Amino acid sequence: VTSTPKVVILGASGMVGRAWSLLLERERIECAKPADGHFDLKDPRSIETFIPKGARTVINCAAFTDVDGAEANEAEATAVNGVALGPLLERCVQVNARLVHYSTDYVFSGDAREPYKTTTPLAPLGAYGRSKAVGEALIANSRCSTLLVRTSWVYAPWGKNFVRTIAELGRSRPELKVVDDQRGRPTSAEHLAATTYALVKRGASGTFHVTDGGECTWFQFAEEIVKLTSGTASVKPCTSAEYPRPARRPKYSVLDLSETEALLGPMPDWRTNLRDVCGRLSS
Numbered sequence: 001v002t003s004t005p006k007v008v009i010l011g012a013s014g015m016v017g018r019a020w021s022l023l024l025e026r027e028r029i030e031c032a033k034p035a036d037g038h039f040d041l042k043d044p045r046s047i048e049t050f051i052p053k054g055a056r057t058v059i060n061c062a063a064f065t066d067v068d069g070a071e072a073n074e075a076e077a078t079a080v081n082g083v084a085l086g087p088l089l090e091r092c093v094q095v096n097a098r099l100v101h102y103s104t105d106y107v108f109s110g111d112a113r114e115p116y117k118t119t120t121p122l123a124p125l126g127a128y129g130r131s132k133a134v135g136e137a138l139i140a141n142s143r144c145s146t147l148l149v150r151t152s153w154v155y156a157p158w159g160k161n162f163v164r165t166i167a168e169l170g171r172s173r174p175e176l177k178v179v180d181d182q183r184g185r186p187t188s189a190e191h192l193a194a195t196t197y198a199l200v201k202r203g204a205s206g207t208f209h210v211t212d213g214g215e216c217t218w219f220q221f222a223e224e225i226v227k228l229t230s231g232t233a234s235v236k237p238c239t240s241a242e243y244p245r246p247a248r249r250p251k252y253s254v255l256d257l258s259e260t261e262a263l264l265g266p267m268p269d270w271r272t273n274l275r276d277v278c279g280r281l282s283s
């Protein structure tokens, strides 16, 4: 007799979705993963089809994540990261499933001098942050049981991310210039999935922040990546003004971890998680 899996991962092919897939496989927890090209978060019928009765936990890792692309295509970003949450929350209420959802440090303005608390008012600088804030507002006004996890600067041994890009460039370029005036917290996708899972097991609901411990600038992050991957490039600091991008980035986006750490203990330092991931990057 085959039963319906109680866990559904949306966006399982993405960076965080893949970490969740591997984690649940290790835990021997059966899960459903709607395949790319079949599932569209923007389509309520698709949501109904892929979140069957019997689902107990829906892990939403699907999102429009192209921060610069969102500036030119805010409607699409808002449709996926914002408006789609309406039918998703409704479906979760209907089948009595809890929704685990991810949001971002980019919902904050970036001008703080101390870590952003889970309760700090949102003030996004750009289209991506605004689209994620729309999703957060729908969650806040829903009666669905929800675990909302904000995270930042996510990397993994797979997918398109800063660590893999810098590891590659650190071997192929003589010099790298990296911005030294944006400070935040890197986050290993595997640590993020494992910590979210620990929160789920504790029955946590509401908003939590999950990142690696410690903080750094992108320049410091890049220096450490090049060192850990035996790169030969010399890494030089530069300012955001020297490296203009379509979307404005927060200068300071350190997320306060105190509520998560009170439940689960200290988050491992970013250098520790980075060493582990760099050790598994294929050269």
Ligand SMILES: NC(=O)c1ccc[n+]([C@@H]2O[C@H](COP(=O)([O-])OP(=O)(O)OC[C@H]3O[C@@H](n4cnc5c(N)ncnc54)[C@H](OP(=O)(O)O)[C@@H]3O)[C@@H](O)[C@H]2O)c1
Residues within 6 Å of the ligand: 010, 011, 012, 013, 014, 015, 016, 017, 036, 037, 039, 040, 041, 042, 060, 061, 062, 063, 064, 065, 080, 102, 103, 104, 105, 132, 150, 151, 152, 153, 154, 155, 159
């Ligand atoms: N990466 C970061 O640094 C970071 C930082 C803070 C927060 N977050 C949040 O963490 C979560 C996971 O991010 P990630 O880095 O794992 O993203 P990702 O690697 O870009 O993966 C996103 C996934 O969503 C899928 N997707 C996009 N549009 C969809 C749609 N309309 N219907 C169904 N699936 C769709 C993608 O499929 P296709 O590839 O087929 O489009 C992909 O599988 C997101 O909520 C993101 O906002 C990420």
